[in-house]
Amino acid sequence: MYTVIGNVRSRALRVLWMLEELGLDYEHVGAPPRSEDVIAVNPAGKVPVLVVDGTPVTDSTAILAFLGDRHGALTFPAGTLDRARQDSMTQFLLDEFDAALWMAARHSFILPEQFREGAIKRSLKWEFEQSQRTLVARMAEGPFLMGETMTVPDIILTHCGNWADAAGFPITEPRLAEYLERLRQRPALKRAMAR
Structure with a gap:
C-alpha cells in the first residue's frame, strides 16, 4: 500500500494519476505544501511525497520513475x-x-x-x-x-x-x-x- 501526500492542485496529481493508471491501491492525504503532514515526511515542505514501507520518496518525477520501474508499466526498460x-x-x-x-x-x-x-x-x-x-x-x-x-x-x-x-x-x-x-x-x- 502506498500513501500519497499532497493535494490534487499540485504535482501530486501526477502521482495519483499514475497510481490510477496502474490500478494500484493507495491512501491519499490531501495536505497542502508546508503543512505539518508534509513537513513530518519532507522537511522541505514540498509535495508530493510517496510513502513506501515507511520510507518517504520526494519529487514527482522521481516517484513516477520509481513506480514505473517497480511495476514495469508506463516506462520503457532501463538501459534501452x-x-x-x-x-x-x-x-x-x-x-x-x-x-x-x-x-x-x-x-x-x-x-x-x-x-x-x-x-x-x-x-x-x-x-x-x-x-x-x-x-x-x-x-x-x-x-x-x-x-x-x-x-x-x-x-x-x-x-x-x-x-x-x-x-x-x-x-x-x-x-x-x-x-x-x-x-x-x-x-x-x-x-x-x-x-
Missing part, C-alpha cells in the same frame, strides 16, 4: 534506447515546460511580495510558446509522446498543459492542443482529479 529517448523527453519537459510554469508561479504567489518580478512572466510565456514548437517536432507518431505506448512524459506534459491553462499560458500548437484534449479524457486522470 527507448528508455533513453523517454528520459530525454522527460528532461525536456521539466526544463522547458515545468520550469517556466514554476517560475511564473513563484513570481505570482509563492515568493514574498517584495521579491516578485511580475514582468518575468512575459518572457516565460514567450519561451513556453517556443518550447511548444520544439516539442511538436519531437513528438512521435501515435496517440502518445513516445508513439503507441503511454509513458511517464505523457503524465508530466498533460499536467503541465493543465497548469498552463490555469496560469494563462496559451497552448499555441494545434497538435499539442489535440494531444492534451485526448489525454485529459483518460478515466484514470478523471479519477485522480476527483480526489
Whole structure:
C-alpha cells in the first residue's frame, strides 16, 4: 500500500494519476505544501511525497520513475534506447515546460511580495510558446509522446498543459492542443482529479 501526500492542485496529481493508471491501491492525504503532514515526511515542505514501507520518496518525477520501474508499466526498460529517448523527453519537459510554469508561479504567489518580478512572466510565456514548437517536432507518431505506448512524459506534459491553462499560458500548437484534449479524457486522470 502506498500513501500519497499532497493535494490534487499540485504535482501530486501526477502521482495519483499514475497510481490510477496502474490500478494500484493507495491512501491519499490531501495536505497542502508546508503543512505539518508534509513537513513530518519532507522537511522541505514540498509535495508530493510517496510513502513506501515507511520510507518517504520526494519529487514527482522521481516517484513516477520509481513506480514505473517497480511495476514495469508506463516506462520503457532501463538501459534501452527507448528508455533513453523517454528520459530525454522527460528532461525536456521539466526544463522547458515545468520550469517556466514554476517560475511564473513563484513570481505570482509563492515568493514574498517584495521579491516578485511580475514582468518575468512575459518572457516565460514567450519561451513556453517556443518550447511548444520544439516539442511538436519531437513528438512521435501515435496517440502518445513516445508513439503507441503511454509513458511517464505523457503524465508530466498533460499536467503541465493543465497548469498552463490555469496560469494563462496559451497552448499555441494545434497538435499539442489535440494531444492534451485526448489525454485529459483518460478515466484514470478523471479519477485522480476527483480526489
